[in-house]
Structures are given as C-alpha cells and as structure tokens.
Amino acid sequence: MKNANEIKFLKNRSIIKFEGEDFLGEIGIDGRIFKALTLARISVGVISQQAIENGLSILVQEADSEKAVNCLIDEFEAERKSGKVSQIYSINNVSVIGFVAEDLNKVLAELARNNVFPLLLNQVGSEKRINIVVTSSQDEKAKNIIESETSKKPKTVHLAIIGHGNVGKTLIEQVLQSSEEIRRRKKIDLKVVAVANSRKIAFNKTGFDSNWSDEVLAAESPSDVQELIKFSKENQLENLIVVDNTASKDFVHNYHALAENGFDLVSSNKIFNTLPIEEYRKLRYTLNKNNRRYLYETNVGAGLPLIDTIKLLHLSGENITRIKGVFSGTLSYVFNNFSLRDDKFSTIINEALEKGYTEPDPREDLSGNDVARKLLILARELDLINEFDDINIQNLVPESLSSISKPEFLTRLGDLDDEYQKIKENQEPGHVLRYVGDLHGDLQKDKGELDVKLISVPATSALGQLKGSDSIFEIYTESYGENPIVIMGAGAGAQVTARGVFGDILRVSETK
Numbered sequence: 001m002k003n004a005n006e007i008k009f010l011k012n013r014s015i016i017k018f019e020g021e022d023f024l025g026e027i028g029i030d031g032r033i034f035k036a037l038t039l040a041r042i043s044v045g046v047i048s049q050q051a052i053e054n055g056l057s058i059l060v061q062e063a064d065s066e067k068a069v070n071c072l073i074d075e076f077e078a079e080r081k082s083g084k085v086s087q088i089y090s091i092n093n094v095s096v097i098g099f100v101a102e103d104l105n106k107v108l109a110e111l112a113r114n115n116v117f118p119l120l121l122n123q124v125g126s127e128k129r130i131n132i133v134v135t136s137s138q139d140e141k142a143k144n145i146i147e148s149e150t151s152k153k154p155k156t157v158h159l160a161i162i163g164h165g166n167v168g169k170t171l172i173e174q175v176l177q178s179s180e181e182i183r184r185r186k187k188i189d190l191k192v193v194a195v196a197n198s199r200k201i202a203f204n205k206t207g208f209d210s211n212w213s214d215e216v217l218a219a220e221s222p223s224d225v226q227e228l229i230k231f232s233k234e235n236q237l238e239n240l241i242v243v244d245n246t247a248s249k250d251f252v253h254n255y256h257a258l259a260e261n262g263f264d265l266v267s268s269n270k271i272f273n274t275l276p277i278e279e280y281r282k283l284r285y286t287l288n289k290n291n292r293r294y295l296y297e298t299n300v301g302a303g304l305p306l307i308d309t310i311k312l313l314h315l316s317g318e319n320i321t322r323i324k325g326v327f328s329g330t331l332s333y334v335f336n337n338f339s340l341r342d343d344k345f346s347t348i349i350n351e352a353l354e355k356g357y358t359e360p361d362p363r364e365d366l367s368g369n370d371v372a373r374k375l376l377i378l379a380r381e382l383d384l385i386n387e388f389d390d391i392n393i394q395n396l397v398p399e400s401l402s403s404i405s406k407p408e409f410l411t412r413l414g415d416l417d418d419e420y421q422k423i424k425e426n427q428e429p430g431h432v433l434r435y436v437g438d439l440h441g442d443l444q445k446d447k448g449e450l451d452v453k454l455i456s457v458p459a460t461s462a463l464g465q466l467k468g469s470d471s472i473f474e475i476y477t478e479s480y481g482e483n484p485i486v487i488m489g490a491g492a493g494a495q496v497t498a499r500g501v502f503g504d505i506l507r508v509s510e511t512k
Contacts, residue, residue: 007097007098007099007143007146007147007150008096008097008098008099008131009095009096009097009098009139009143010045010095010096010097010098011095011136011139012061012062012063012095012136013045013059013060013061013062013094013095013096013133014059014060014061014062014064014065014068014090014091014092014093014094015057015058015059015090015091015094015119015120015133016057016058016059016060016065016068016069016072016088016089016090017055017056017057017087017088017089017090017091018033018055018056018057018058018072018085018088019055019085019086019087019088020055020079020083020084020085020086020087021083021084021086029056030056032075032076033056033058033072033075036071036072036074036075037058037060037068037071037072039071040067040068040071042060042061042064042067042068042071043060043061043064044058044059044060045058045059045060045096057120059094059096059120059133062092062093065090065092066090068090069088069089069090072088073088076088091119093135093136093137094119094133094134094135094136095133095134095135095136095139095142096131096132096133097131097132097133097134097139097142097143097146098129098130098131099129099130099146099150100128100129100130100150101128101130101146101149101150102128102150104123104128104130106149107130107145107146107149107150110145110149111142111145111146112291113291114141114145114238114239114240114262115261115262116134116138116141116142116145118132118133118134119133119134119135120132120133121133137233137236138236139236140236141236141237141238144156144236144238145238145239152187154183154187154188154189155187155188155189155239155509156189156191156238156239157188157189157190157191157239157241157505157509158191158193158232158237158238158239158240158241159175159190159191159192159193159194159241159242159243159505160192160193160194160195160196160228160232160240160241160242160243160263161192161194161195161196161243161245162196162242162243162244162245162246162251163196163197163244163245163246163248164195164196164197164213164216164245165245165246166494167245167268167494167497167498167501168195168243168245168246168498169213169494170494170495170497170498171243171245171498171501171502172192172195172208172212174498174499174502175190175192175502175505176192176208176209176210176212178190178502182506186506186509186510188506188509188510190505190509191206191207192204192207192208192212193205193206193207193208193231193235193237194228194231195208195212195215195216196223196228197216197223198223198246198248199222199223200216200219200220200221200222200223201219201221201222201223201224201227201228202215202216202218202219202221203219203221203231205235205237225254225257225258226257228242228258229257229258229261232261232262232263233261239509240262240263240264241263241264241265241266241505241508241509242258242263242264242265242266243266243267243501243505244265244266244267244268244269245267245268245269245501246269247269247270247271248269248271249271251269252267252269252271252272252275255272255283255286255294256282256283256286259283259286259287259290259292259294260286260290262290262292263292264292264293264294264508265287265292265293265294265295266294266295266296266501266504266505266508267294267295267296267299268296268298268299268497268500268501269296269299270296270299270300270370270373270374270377271373273296273299273373273376273377273380274373274376274377274388276387277380277385277386277387280380293508293511295504295507295508296377296504297500297501297503297504298497298500298501298504299374299377300327300374300377300378300473301327301471301473301487301489301500302329302471302490302492302493302496302497302500303489303490303496303497303499303500303503304471304473304487304488304489304490304500305487306378306473306487307377307378307381309475309485309487310323310378310381310382310475311381313475313477313485314381314382314383318477318478318479319443319444319477319478319479320382320443320475320476320477321440321443321476321477321478322438322439322440322443322474322475322476322484323375323378323437323438323439323473323474323475323476324436324437324438324439324440324473324474324476324484325436325437325463325471325472325473325474326434326435326436326437326463326466326470326471326472327370327371327374327375327436327437327471327473328365328370328371328374328435328471328492329357329469329470329471329490329492329493330352330357330358330359330362330365330370330469330492331365331366331371331435332434332435332466332468332469332470332471332492333348333352333355333357333468333469334348334349334352334435335432335433335434335435335454336432336466336467336468336469337351338420338424338433339424339432339433339459340432344414344417344421345416345417345420345421346413346414346416346417349362349366349413349416350413353410357469357492360406361406361409362409362410363397363401363402363406363409366395366396366397367393367395367396367397368393368394368395368396368435368452368453369393371393371435371437371452372388372391372393372437372450372452373388374437375391375437375438375439375450375452376388376391376450378439379439379448379450382439382443382448384443384446384447384448385446385447386447386448386450390447390450391450391451391452392449392450392451392452392453393452393453394452394453394454396416396435396454397416398415398416398419400415401415401416423454427456428456430458430459430460431456431457431458431459431464432456432457432458432459432464433454433455433456434454434455434456434457434463434464434466435452435453435454435455436452436453436454436455436463437450437451437452438450438451438452438453462474462486462488466488469490469492469493470488470489470490471488471489471490471492472486472487472488473486473487473488474486475487
C-alpha cells in the first residue's frame with residue numbers, strides 16, 4: 001500500500017501555456033484541448049486554470065512539448081485569427097512534486113524563503129494533496145524543503161564559513177562535535193559545505209568532516225563570493241547561512257549580494273555595522289526585501305547576550321537612557337591588573353601580548369577604535385544615526401609612538417610607564433582605572449553622545465570589581481531608574497566568541 005505522505009517527483013516535464021481573452025467561459029474548450037492532444041497520442045498531466053481567467057496551463061512530457069504546441073495551434077487556428085486565443089507556447093525543463101500537506105501556507109512560505117516560487121499549483125481540496133511545478137534547476141531543493149516540512153526528516157541547513165583563523169577554526173570544530181546532538185534534539189542537520197580564507201574557497205556538497213583543513217589546503221577555487229553563489233545554485237542547496245569570522249573591510253561589501261541570493265548572514269565582523277549610516281540602512285532594506293536575517297551578537301560582547309537584550313528592550317518600548325561599560329576584554333585585562341599590581345604599565349602590556357589577549361600590534365587595542373566601533377553598534381541598535389566621526393575617543397598611545405613601526409613600538413613600550421604611573425597615583429583613594437565606552441545624552445533624539453575614555457571609578461563599584469579579561473555593560477532605562485541592568489562575563493577569546501556565533505547560527509536555523 002502506498003504511503004499517503006509519500007512525495008511524488010516527476011522530472012522532464014513541460015508546461016503548455018494556452019492564453020487568450022474571454023474564451024474560457026465557452027463550452028467545450030477543455031474538451032477540444034484534450035481531444036486534440038489525445039488524437040496526437042500526447043498524455044496530459046496537471047491542468048490548471050489561471051486566476052485571471054484568461055488561460056490554461058497543461059502539463060506534458062518534455063519530449064512531447066513541441067508536438068503539443070503545434071497540435072493546439074492547428075486546433076485553435078480560427079480562434080487565433082480572431083484574436084480570442086493570443087498565444088500557445090511551452091515552458092520546458094520543469095518538474096512536478098506531489099505531496100500531502102496539513103499546512104500548505106507554511107510549505108509555500110519555506111519555499112519562498114529559499115527563493116523557490118512554483119510555476120503552477122494544483123490542489124485536491126478534500127485530500128490535502130498538492131501538486132506543484134517548479135523549474136528543474138530548483139526541483140531537488142524544493143523536494144528537500146517539502147520533505148522536511150511534511151515529514152519528521154531533519155531540516156538541512158548549509159553553512160559557508162568565511163575565515164578559519166582562531167574563531168573560524170573553533171566554530172567549525174564546535175559544529176562538527178555538536179552536529180549529532182543538534183540533529184537529535186532540534187531536528188536540524190547542520191552541514192559545513194564551504195570554507196574560505198582570503199585566497200581560496202573549498203566546497204563539499206555533503207558537508208566537511210574532521211579532515212576539513214586538508215580539503216581547504218587542497219582547494220583550487222579562488223576565494224570569490226560569486227563562486228559560492230554559483231556552487232549553491234548548481235547544487236540546489238536550501239537554507240543557506242554565510243558566517244563571516246573575518247575582520248575584513250572588503251568582505252562585508254558582499255553582504256548585499258549574498259542576501260539577494262538566498263543567504264542569511266551571521267557575523268562576528270564589526271566592520272559592516274560601523275559603515276556610514278546610508279550603507280547600514282541599505283543592507284537592512286535588502287534583508288527585509290529578501291526576507292533574510294542578519295545576526296551579529298558577538299560584535300560587541302563576544303558570547304554575552306547584550307545586543308539581543310538591547311533589541312528586546314528597545315522593541316518593547318523601554319526608553320534606554322544610557323549604556324556604559326568596559327567593552328574590551330584586552331583593556332579590561334590591562335587596567336584590572338595595572339590598578340591592583342605594582343608592575344609597570346609596559347610589563348602588563350607585554351604580558352597581555354604574550355597571553356594572546358591583544359592584537360599583534362597592541363596599538364590597535366590601545367587606540368580605542370575597537371571600543372568605539374562597539375559603542376557605535378549599540379547606538380545604532382537604538383535607531384540613532386551617529387557616525388564613527390561623532391565619537392570622542394581617548395587614544396592611549398601618544399602621537400610620538402603612533403606612526404613608528406610595530407617592532408620599534410614594542411621596544412619603546414617603556415615610554416608609556418611614567419604617564420600611566422602618574423594617572424594611577426593621582427586617583428582618589430580606593431579608586432581603580434577602567435577604559436570605558438559611554439553612550440549618553442538624550443537618546444530620544446537622532447544622535448547620542450559617544451565617549452571612549454580612561455576613567456577612575458571606586459573599587460567597590462560594579463565597574464571597579466571587574467576581574468581578569470571580563471567585560472561589563474550597564475544598561476540604564478527609565479523604568480529601572482538609577483539601578484542599571486548589568487551584563488558581565490567573558491568578553492573575549494576564540495571559544496567564547498565561536499560559541500556566540502554558533503548560537504546565532506542556531507537562532508537563524510530554527511526560524512527557517
């Protein structure tokens with residue numbers, strides 16, 4: 001006995017389109033079409049009347065399409081001359097998928113999310129049986145989506161990982177280690193099908209395994225987003241997510257093309273969200289138009305749920321009045337240690353460098369630009385239109401050390417010691433140094449005030465009690481008054497950041 005839920009899949013079909021004005025009400029039109037095709041020994045499949053009542057669509061074997069068109073042109077020669085029938089033509093390379101669906105709208109929504117739009121849809125009302133016709137270039141993808149929506153088969157999500165440095169490599173390992181558990185618990189089958197660096201991209205349609213790094217080494221395709229888009233279309237991959245683990249200023253300009261070609265975006269790269277506001281808004285428009293998602297929780301607090309919390313507060317109508325905190329795990333480590341120990345400032349910087357907490361050139365951290373970018377991202381979550389140039393940034397590197405080479409800077413770190421020792425000694429008793437980002441002012445207006453600077457705070461305050469390389473964020477709102485919502489924890493590190501990116505991947509996957 002045939003399973004009622006079994007999917008019928010017929011390839012190599014053609015649609016014969018029969019169009020004209022006001023002829024469908026005439027008795028015998030359907031009969032003449034069937035009779036003409038039957039005499040020509042052409043088998044007819046689905047027949048569908050167009051909603052605007054000026055045409056019919058008939059399904060035939062692709063091998064019969066030319067014969068069918070000619071046969072109907074002969075049959076309706078008089079109507080074509082009078083103008084009642086305007087055109088008869090074929091659409092080749094289509095496939096039929098037949099299935100039973102309890103909720104057809106949900107199936108159609110999932111197909112649309114993956115840019116699959118049926119050319120024909122025929123529904124047998126009482127049986128809930130549906131036949132759809134799609135182009136053959138999308139038939140496998142459509143079948144996979146329908147299967148996961150109408151059966152208990154796990155939904156396949158295809159991941160393209162861009163950047164396999166510390167965070168990217170850790171993320172791939174986390175996905176591979178957790179895939180069985182996620183398939184079992186969440187009915188999601190995560191497959192890493194592309195891995196790229198700045199030079200080349202490796203593909204594996206069935207999903208990379210633990211030997212992924214060897215395949216990347218052997219890859220020959222140049223690292224080009226068009227190669228990725230082409231690969232996804234040729235292999236009819238559904239539920240696509242591209243994950244940007246780079247710090248590339250160039251790669252972010254591909255976000256538009258990816259969104260327009262069916263990819264959702266997950267990013268730990270902060271660059272895009274701090275581009276000029278016009279670019280920022282343009283991508284949001286592209287995402288909205290294409291029904292795509294873009295998640296970037298790790299842009300500010302690594303694995304901490306900061307952006308999500310601010311989004312929820314803001315969308316619920318809560319008036320956020322200020323956001324303040326230690327945004328940099330690197331500078332958290334530096335000043336937490338410098339404030340409590342008798343060591344020189346340069347000693348602490350070298351220590352942070354050796355532990356891998358700083359960028360290879362510590363000036364990238366000490367400049368304050370990283371903290372400024374994070375602060376700007378939060379400002380824009382509140383619909384403020386601030387630009388990077390609006391931020392008041394206290395650069396911790398004096399001008400005399402800013403333009404020299406990195407090796408020379410590292411040998412002259414001791415030049416910083418006297419100045420920071422004085423700052424430390426000139427504090428009030430019981431105070432410690434913290435490098436903070438502060439978004440304040442009237443946040444109901446178009447722009448807020450953004451400050452990034454070194455301040456002295458009581459050691460007993462929330463900021464003052466920070467330890468190690470942890471980050472802390474204080475969110476002040478009208479409802480909470482003087483008592484802020486405090487989010488604190490590990491704000492840096494490949495494991496933590498990769499776990500945060502993984503969380504975003506799962507959130508996008510579950511809404512697909």
